[in-house]
Amino acid sequence: MSELQALQQKINYDKTFDCVQCGYCLPACPTYETMERETHSPRGRINLVKMVAEGKASVQDLEKPIEKCLGCMACTTVCPTNVQYGEILEGAKEVIEDHQIKSTSRKKIEDFLFGSFFPSGKWMNTLGNLTWFYQKTGIQALANKSRLTKLAPLHLDKFEQVIPQQPSPKERSKRAKRYKRKRPAHAKVAFFTGCVMDSVFFETNQNTIELLLRFGFEVVLPEQQTCCGALHAHSGKVNESVELAKRNIKAFEEEEIDYIVNNAGGCGARMVEYHHLFEEGTTWRERAEQFVSKVRDISEVLAEVDDLVFNKSVDRTITYQPSCHMTNVQKVKNPPLQLIKDVPGITLKELDRPDFCCGSAGIYNIVNYEDSMDVLDVKMKDVCGTNSESVITTNPGCLLQMKLGIEREGVTHTMDAVHLVDLLLEADPQQK
Amino acid sequence: MSNWMEALKEEIPDHQIMTEIADRYSYSFDASFGEHLPDVAIQAKSKKEVVHIVKVANKYQIPIYPRGQGTCLSGGPLPVYGGIVLDLSQWPEKIDVSADDLTVKVSPSVLTARINEEAEKHGLMYAPDPSSAHVATIGGNLAENSGGPRGLKYGVTKDFVLGLELVTPEGEVIQTGGQTIKNVTGFDLTKLIVGSEGTLGVITEATLKLVPKPAGVQTIMVEFTDVQTAGKAISRTLTSGILPSKMEFMDQACIRAVENFKPSGLPIDAEAIVIIELDGHPEALKVETKLVEGIMQEIGASNVSIPATSEEATKIWQARKQVSPAIAKIKPTKVSEDATVPRSKIPEMMDRLHMIKEKYQVEVVVFGHAGDGNLHPNILCDKRDQEEMARVEQAVEEIFQAAIDLGGTLSGEHGIGTMKAPFMEHELGAVGLEMMKRIKDSWDPNGIMNPGKIFPEKGQKLVLRNE
Ligand SMILES: Cc1cc2nc3c(=O)[nH]c(=O)nc-3n(C[C@H](O)[C@H](O)[C@H](O)COP(=O)(O)OP(=O)(O)OC[C@H]3O[C@@H](n4cnc5c(N)ncnc54)[C@H](O)[C@@H]3O)c2cc1C
Ligand code: SF4
Ligand code: SF4
Numbered sequence: 001m002s003e004l005q006a007l008q009q010k011i012n013y014d015k016t017f018d019c020v021q022c023g024y025c026l027p028a029c030p031t032y033e034t035m036e037r038e039t040h041s042p043r044g045r046i047n048l049v050k051m052v053a054e055g056k057a058s059v060q061d062l063e064k065p066i067e068k069c070l071g072c073m074a075c076t077t078v079c080p081t082n083v084q085y086g087e088i089l090e091g092a093k094e095v096i097e098d099h100q101i102k103s104t105s106r107k108k109i110e111d112f113l114f115g116s117f118f119p120s121g122k123w124m125n126t127l128g129n130l131t132w133f134y135q136k137t138g139i140q141a142l143a144n145k146s147r148l149t150k151l152a153p154l155h156l157d158k159f160e161q162v163i164p165q166q167p168s169p170k171e172r173s174k175r176a177k178r179y180k181r182k183r184p185a186h187a188k189v190a191f192f193t194g195c196v197m198d199s200v201f202f203e204t205n206q207n208t209i210e211l212l213l214r215f216g217f218e219v220v221l222p223e224q225q226t227c228c229g230a231l232h233a234h235s236g237k238v239n240e241s242v243e244l245a246k247r248n249i250k251a252f253e254e255e256e257i258d259y260i261v262n263n264a265g266g267c268g269a270r271m272v273e274y275h276h277l278f279e280e281g282t283t284w285r286e287r288a289e290q291f292v293s294k295v296r297d298i299s300e301v302l303a304e305v306d307d308l309v310f311n312k313s314v315d316r317t318i319t320y321q322p323s324c325h326m327t328n329v330q331k332v333k334n335p336p337l338q339l340i341k342d343v344p345g346i347t348l349k350e351l352d353r354p355d356f357c358c359g360s361a362g363i364y365n366i367v368n369y370e371d372s373m374d375v376l377d378v379k380m381k382d383v384c385g386t387n388s389e390s391v392i393t394t395n396p397g398c399l400l401q402m403k404l405g406i407e408r409e410g411v412t413h414t415m416d417a418v419h420l421v422d423l424l425l426e427a428d429p430q431q432k
Numbered sequence: 433m434s435n436w437m438e439a440l441k442e443e444i445p446d447h448q449i450m451t452e453i454a455d456r457y458s459y460s461f462d463a464s465f466g467e468h469l470p471d472v473a474i475q476a477k478s479k480k481e482v483v484h485i486v487k488v489a490n491k492y493q494i495p496i497y498p499r500g501q502g503t504c505l506s507g508g509p510l511p512v513y514g515g516i517v518l519d520l521s522q523w524p525e526k527i528d529v530s531a532d533d534l535t536v537k538v539s540p541s542v543l544t545a546r547i548n549e550e551a552e553k554h555g556l557m558y559a560p561d562p563s564s565a566h567v568a569t570i571g572g573n574l575a576e577n578s579g580g581p582r583g584l585k586y587g588v589t590k591d592f593v594l595g596l597e598l599v600t601p602e603g604e605v606i607q608t609g610g611q612t613i614k615n616v617t618g619f620d621l622t623k624l625i626v627g628s629e630g631t632l633g634v635i636t637e638a639t640l641k642l643v644p645k646p647a648g649v650q651t652i653m654v655e656f657t658d659v660q661t662a663g664k665a666i667s668r669t670l671t672s673g674i675l676p677s678k679m680e681f682m683d684q685a686c687i688r689a690v691e692n693f694k695p696s697g698l699p700i701d702a703e704a705i706v707i708i709e710l711d712g713h714p715e716a717l718k719v720e721t722k723l724v725e726g727i728m729q730e731i732g733a734s735n736v737s738i739p740a741t742s743e744e745a746t747k748i749w750q751a752r753k754q755v756s757p758a759i760a761k762i763k764p765t766k767v768s769e770d771a772t773v774p775r776s777k778i779p780e781m782m783d784r785l786h787m788i789k790e791k792y793q794v795e796v797v798v799f800g801h802a803g804d805g806n807l808h809p810n811i812l813c814d815k816r817d818q819e820e821m822a823r824v825e826q827a828v829e830e831i832f833q834a835a836i837d838l839g840g841t842l843s844g845e846h847g848i849g850t851m852k853a854p855f856m857e858h859e860l861g862a863v864g865l866e867m868m869k870r871i872k873d874s875w876d877p878n879g880i881m882n883p884g885k886i887f888p889e890k891g892q893k894l895v896l897r898n899e
Contacts, residue, residue, distance in 0.1 A: 017764050017815065021463045024569045027543070035520045036475070037450065038458035038502070051457050061454040080757035266557040 002053055003093045010098075012091040013053035018083045019046045025075035030357045031068055034374040037187035040087060042075035049092050054216055056395050059099045066092045068371055070364055073328035086329070087276070090233060091254060106391030108368050110235055134311035155369045156271040156340060162403035167202055177221045180398070181432075185218040187258040189296075192248075192271070194264040195227040196396045204419045206296060208263050211421055214429050215305045217261075224251035228262075230270035234362045245274045246284065249291045260291065263421055265323025265395035266362065268330050271295045297326060299394065299420060310427040311343030318423075319403060320348065321397035324357045336394055336420055343427045349386035356382070358393075360401035372401075373408070380405040384415075391417045436492035443484040447520075448475040459517040462504040464851055465896055468510035475519045479597070479636045482518070486634065487603035489516055489880050497882050498630040499838035500572030501784065503564045505768055506849030508576060508629050509848040510717070512884035518634065520571055529554055530581070534642045535594060535611055540635050541572030544578075547640065556642040559586035561843070564754070576847040577627030581678035583711075584803035588845065590626045593696050597624055597637035601876035608627045611639055625872070629847055630882040632875045649677070650721050651745035654728045655689065655702035659683065661705040663779035665731050666802050669708070670775070672716065674720050674729060678709040679803030681784075686755050686799045693758035696751035702734065706802065707752055755799050762795055763812035767824055767896060771835035772844030785809050785832040794820070794829040806844035821897045828894060829855070853888040 008014075025042040032041035038046070045065050051057040068090060076085050110156055190213060192207075198205050212219045227247055229241035246269070253261055262268045272295050278285040320340060326332045340348055359365060359375030383391055383405065391402045402417035409415075440449060450456065450473040451710050459473035469495075476482045489496040495515030502509055511517050523541035530536065531554040538547060544565040548558040553835065561580035562568065568578070574596070579588030595609030609622040625632055654664040666679055680691075688696045710720050721738060728736045738743040760766050773781045784796065785807075789796040800808035809831055813824045826835055832842055832855045842852045842859055856867050869887055873879070 019463055020766060021502070021762060022564070023444075023463060023501050024564075026501060026567055037455060038519075039450075039455045043457040043502075047461060048454055048457060056452055061452070061457075065454055081760045082757070227710055 004053075006098070007095065008053045009092055011049055011053050011095050012084075012088045013050065013275070014372070014429050015084050015088050015091075016046050016050040016053070018081055019043065020081055022048070025079055028074040028078045028355070029295060030070060030359070030378070031371070034378065035068065035371070040068055040403055042079075045069060046083065046085065046088055046137075049088055050348070052092075052095075059095055062092060063096050066096060067223065070359065070361040070375070072324035072355050072357055072361060074324060075261070076377065077328045077355070085326045086273075090236075090238070091350070092237050093234070093236035093325055095236075097238075108143060110363075116156050130249050142156065155366075158369075158404060158407075159366070159400065162400060162407060163200055164203065166200075168277040172202060175221075176195035177218040177223060179213055180215070181213065181218050183216070186216040187301070188218040188220070188256065189259045189261045190204060190220050190222055190252055192225060192228070192252075192260055192262040192267065193221060194262060194267045194396065197264045197267075201399065202417065204421055206422045207419075207425045211302070211425050211429070212261065212298070214425075214431070215308060216431055220255055220257065222251045224249070224254070228267040228270040230266050231362050233270065242277050245277050245288070247276065248349060249274065249284075249287050252291060252294075253287065257294065259296045259297050259301055259361055260294045261298050262299055263394065263419070264397075265297065265330070266397055268295060268297050268332075269325030269328075270332055281401045295393070297330060297332050297335070298340055299330055303335035303338050303426070307432045308429050309392065309432055310342065310344050310429050312425075314343050314423065314427050315345040316389045317347040317349060317387065318390040318418075319351055319383060319386040320354065320392045321351065321358060321364075321398060322354050323398050324361075324394065325357070326394055327355060336392075339394060339420065339424060343423065349388055351382050351386065358398050358401045358405070360395075362396035362397060365397075365404075376405050376408070382411050384409060384411065391415065392420050392423055393417060394420050436488055436494055437472070439488045439492070440472075440485060444474060444476075444481055448477070448481075450474070459499065459502075459519060459705060459762050460511065460824045461501040462499075462507060462509050464505050464510075464849065466507055466510055466512075466665060467735070470517040471512065471514050472518030473517040475517055475522045476634075477523050479496065479599065482520075482599045482636055483603050483605065483635050485516065485518060486599050486601065486881075488498075490602050491876055493878050495880050495883050497647070498571070498634050499851070500529070500569030500575075501543075501567055503568045503732075504572065504849060505577065505770075505846040506576075506843070506851045508572075508847055508849040508882070508885060508886075509703050510850060511620060511762070512850060514515040515880075520634070526711060529642070530849075531556065533611065534644075536640050536642055537795040538570050538638055540569060540574075540637070542570045543832055544568055544570050544573050552645060554642075555645055557645040558592065558642055560589045560592055560642060561842045563756070570638060570640075574635050574638060575622050575628065575630045576628050577845070579801075579806070579845045580679055581801050581803075583845075585675050585677045585711075585802060586716045589606060590623060592625055592826060593622055593638060594640045595639040595701075596622050596625055596635055596643055598635055600633045601878070601881040605636075607890060609639070614633070614677070614867065628849075631671065631872055631885055632847070645676070646713075648714040648715045648717050649711045651707055651739055651748055652708040652721065652724055653737045653739075653748055654706045654733045655699050655737075656704045656706070657702070659704045659782045660863050661732050662706055663782065664852040665706060665728060665733060666778065668727055668731055669724060669777055672723065674723060675709040676708045676724075678707070679801070680752055681705075681708045681778075681807070682707070682752070682755060682799045683796040683797060686759060689758040689797065690751050693761055694754050696753075696754065699735065707748055709749075716801065759797050759810055759812060762797070762812055765813045767811040767813065767828060768846070769809050769811075769828060769831055770844045770846045771809065771831055771838030771840060771842060772804070773835055773838045775803075775805045777838040777840065778802060778807070781807060781834060781838055781840070784838075786833065788827050788830050788834070791830075791835070792823045794824055794827050795826070799822045803839065804844070815896075818897055825894050825896050828891060828896075848886045850884060851894065853884075853886060854894055856886065856888055 029041050038044040052062050229244035232241040275288040358379045359372040365372035394400045406415050460469050462469045495513045497511045498518050499509035520540050525542050526539040528537040529551045551558045559582050561582045562578040573589050576590050684703050795812040798809050814821050
């Protein structure tokens with residue numbers, strides 16, 4: 001195979017032919033709107049991948065347009081010919097990673113995040129503690145110390161401001177691994193805690209377990225579970241992300257369970273695509289398919305339960321910002337809305353453009369801070385227009401980003417950002 | 433290159449001038465065939481900027497190609513001789529509705545569907561409805577004289593234009609037409625510019641006509657066991673005093689493709705279906721629906737369904753919308769034609785298409801706005817198969833020939849661009865084409881405005897293959 005052919009295969013050249021360049025994806029793409037050029041549109045990106053595969057442009061030319069893509073997948077939902085943009089994007093990222101042409105500042109940031117901030121070793125035990133540690137010592141200070149901020153302004157202080165107060169390592173370690181029920185359970189679920197969720201939003205995870213129990217599920221937390229690998233894949237680190245997938249598949253096979261439940265739209269989206277990582281016909285593929293068939297967002301399993309009452313009225317006007325990955329990859333749209341509507345006292349004001357990304361997009365808001373803020377500003381205009389007191393989301397990245405948006409708009413005294421789980425628990429659900 | 437680039441920079445902000453290879457390739461294509469790398473892509477956001485860019489292009493004799501959202505199906509915005517792609521899509525949106533005058537003033541970048549959205553707030557309607565209306569710009573629609581299903585009753589883009597503002601190829605600004613429905617002052621330059629595919633200048637503002645929004649709509653789906661009867665049914669309806677807002681045709685191949693792609697409950701055994709939409713006062717709709725039902729039964733339709741709810745009707749139109757993506761699943765490359773024939777010739781055209789399909793062994797499916805004779809024969813093929821593409825080229829030529837033989841035209845709405853230029857003389861005759869060329873030459877003495885479109889090069893042939 002010639003070098004160009006190898007590149008074509010890796011970059012999914014064949015898949016670019018599904019794009020008929022109709023442009024239907026243009027109005028859906030947040031970066032086309034904020035960056036105002038075709039280069040930063042889905043159609044433009046796919047065309048550039050094709051140009052690189054045909055040797056007309058270099059991998060270097062591709063780097064910026066690909067780096068600036070949010071990966072929100074809004075383009076795939078509107079595409080009439082079903083172009084597999086996700087695969088084209090990941091192929092492009094892998095090729096860029098292979099060519100090691102990322103700018104030094106970007107590489108430094110990624111090394112920092114993947115090396116220190118998201119250690120891929122013993123996630124579950126250490127990460128939450130690390131966040132706590134960082135919060136105590138200051139993330140920015142740490143970044144300063146590694147001289148990273150000299151290369152690229154990281155704006156970590158902005159994020160630090162909106163991270164909730166963390167429980168101490170001692171409180172974390174008190175969490176049980178198994179929650180049995182006295183009454184017969186609706187189903188037995190394994191809770192995928194997620195690394196960012198479990199570190200930054202530990203309370204919400206605790207609430208998730210509580211909520212599952214109240215809704216009548218038996219809950220286990222497999223100890224060997226690890227990061228879903230989404231952030232790695234989005235950065236072109238394919239091997240690492242396959243490794244993480246394998247570890248998760250193994251960890252969850254060890255339990256007899258009906259569902260693998262998560263409360264992070266981005267993680268769920270990664271996990272429902274685990275089977276794509278393995279070749280057809282292999283045992284890993286089969287194991288992955290088994291795994292995938294059990295993956296559910298928490299809203300999906302809760303919405304199925306009908307023997308429940310909410311005891312407390314939540315008299316608030318809220319709006320709902322769906323996670324892009326939940327909408328466009330998991331294709332879960334209705335369950336969260338249905339649950340919100342069930343909460344007594346709530347006034348739901350829907351956004352004009354709920355499907356427009358908030359700009360968080362994994363580590364996008366850290367590595368492409370300015371671009372991310374441009375997207376966020378568009379979103380916040382819509383959010384503020386609803387005059388809501390709370391923005392409900394279903395993904396840790398979105399949650400942080402919405403908190404950031406609320407800070408930026410200077411409306412912290414009238415508005416907050418809340419995970420769906422926390423809202424539901426506030427309404428005090430009990431089995432009838 | 434440097435001189436004219438320097439001149440451009442004098443009045444255009446740097447971030448609107450794109451010279452990197454990634455950006456240039458991003459403006460090298462449209463929704464048709466071919467890819468041509470421009471030297472630069474420049475975004476204009478005001479009339480002043482357009483004037484400056486065009487003046488520089490004219491002075492230095494650099495070709496310039498206006499571009500909206502690049503959804504053209506005939507190669508209109510392709511920079512075939514390099515030079516400047518003028519991206520107008522980022523111009524700030526302006527939609528000023530004058531409800532009392534039933535007019536609206538718009539900037540060239542406005543997405544066509546947005547005009548109708550704003551009009552509806554005043555109980556009005558902007559009727560032209562190309563299926564790309566939510567993506568394409570009004571500038572592109574004006575340049576291509578685009579139309580859609582509602583063209584049957586309301587007409588196409590040109591029927592809705594009252595006045596235009598244009599920057600000529602020499603960089604002068606002219607206003608054509610006005611704000612009134614009636615206007616006979618001098619030559620009708622407005623109509624000349626509409627449909628000129630960006631070869632006569634850059635449209636920087638348009639005043640459009642609005643009509644009252646109909647009070648109600650009613651959908652009817654009719655099935656046929658042969659294509660000829662479907663053709664007859666269309667003519668019969670239109671001669672019985674009823675003017676539906678839409679009459680859409682799908683052949684069996686399309687129906688089956690849709691059902692394979694996204695099952696929508698279409699009748700897969702029908703040889704053809706016609707989907708009709710009537711609009712008007714609810715009382716009138718009841719009467720007309722009965723009449724259409726009667727006509728269809730009498731002529732031998734195998735089934736007539738009248739959806740009881742608007743949801744059911746929406747489902748039928750959704751299915752119609754799926755045709756384009758659905759047929760793309762048959763084979764990866766879609767060559768869409770829009771040859772149009774007089775309405776009475778539809779059955780004959782269907783026969784000819786069938787013969788062409790057999791002769792060249794290519795996959796042809798047909799759908800379209802049958803009410804106005806605007807068929808969309810689509811050839812499904814694979815761009816990577818050079819041998820097949822050669823047969824497709826021949827088939828396309830013969831489709832054009834068939835349309836012209838039957839008294840029809842090369843293009844009902846997608847335009848000539850690069851793709852159909854080789855067939856122009858055949859339809860217009862040498863003198864007809866020459867008169868058009870003289871108009872073009874006097875408007876654009878240096879030949880800088882969107883060269884390579886409409887007018888064929890000597891010996892130019894249709895090419896769908898990459899060399
Ligand atoms: C899936 C699909 C469905 C379609 N359906 C229809 C349909 O139903 N009916 C129909 O008629 N067409 C249809 N089209 C074709 C296309 O959408 C139209 O031709 C549309 O008008 C192009 O608009 P645009 O903004 O994309 O213009 P572009 O493609 O960018 O340009 C089109 C032409 O207009 C010129 N131009 C653009 N802006 C200006 C301006 N301001 N001043 C002067 N010249 C200008 C360009 O030079 C070019 O020649 C369809 C296309 C696709 C991909
Ligand atoms: S909508 Fe799909 S086919 Fe159309 S341009 Fe975008 S990616 Fe390509
Ligand atoms: S994934 Fe999102 S940001 Fe990227 S091209 Fe698609 S719509 Fe645009």
